[in-house]
Amino acid sequence: MIKFADEVRSGPLPTTDLLQLKFTNLENQSVELKSLLHPGKKLVVVVMRGFAGEVCKFCTTQTSRLVSNYSKFTDRETEIVIIYPVSSAQDSSRLQELQMGAAAQLQVPFQNIQSSMPMLLDVDLEAVKKLGIEKNLAKPSTYIFDGEGNVRFAYVGSHLADRPSIQALLDVIDKIQ
Incomplete structure (x- = not known):
């Protein structure tokens, strides 16, 4: 069984204005990160490694x-x-492969994964480059915003399996006012 880090500390907070970052949805429409932030609600942004020949x-x-x-x-x-x-728009279908893999693990219909939460593409690694998390596509990273749009937590994994566990994320969220 794959185990992620239960105890995590925030690394340096990014100097890039993350809310200005733009991504692409599966309908090939541009989505600004700030459009996903709602007053009073926290936002967890999870950047996956991406597609490097196979779905991780x-x-x-x-x-x-x-x-x-x-x-x-x-x-x-x-x-x-x-x-x-x-790395290119031609790889956009790889997000669906990730969703299908997650659906298979949970033994639920693919549509349950698609509709559960926003899943967006960083085409051409634009955001990855701005965040400075390049490494064979991207280092797995997690950013947590408070309800006012401020980054309060930043975790950049040092290797592919270095990611916060669900409990670690919930613990961090519980500490953010």
């Missing part, structure tokens, strides 16, 4: 765990968005 098993596992525990986040007035980096 750690990305699939993390996605399935976020989906299966989604109500624990919404109970805390927190939304989640998953960002999936791809």
Whole structure:
């Protein structure tokens, strides 16, 4: 069984204005991160490794765990968005492969994964480059915003499996006012 970090500390907060970052949805429409932030609600932004020849098993596992525990986040007035980096627009279908892998792990219909929370593409690694998290596509990273749009937590994994556990994320969220 894949285990993620239960005890995490925030690293340096990014100097880039994350709310200005733009992503692409599966309908090929541009989505600004700030459009996903709602007053009074926290936002967890999870940047996956992305597609590097195959869908990463750690990305699939993390996605399935976020989906299966989604109500624990919404109970805390927190939304989640998953960002999936791809090196070109031709790789856009890889996000669906990630979703299918998560659905298979949870043994739920693919549509349950698609409709659970926003999952967006970082085409051409634009956000990854601005965040400075490049490494064979992207280092797995998690950013948590408070209800006013301020980044309060930043975790950049040092390797593919280095990601916060669900409980670690919930613990951080519980400490953010």
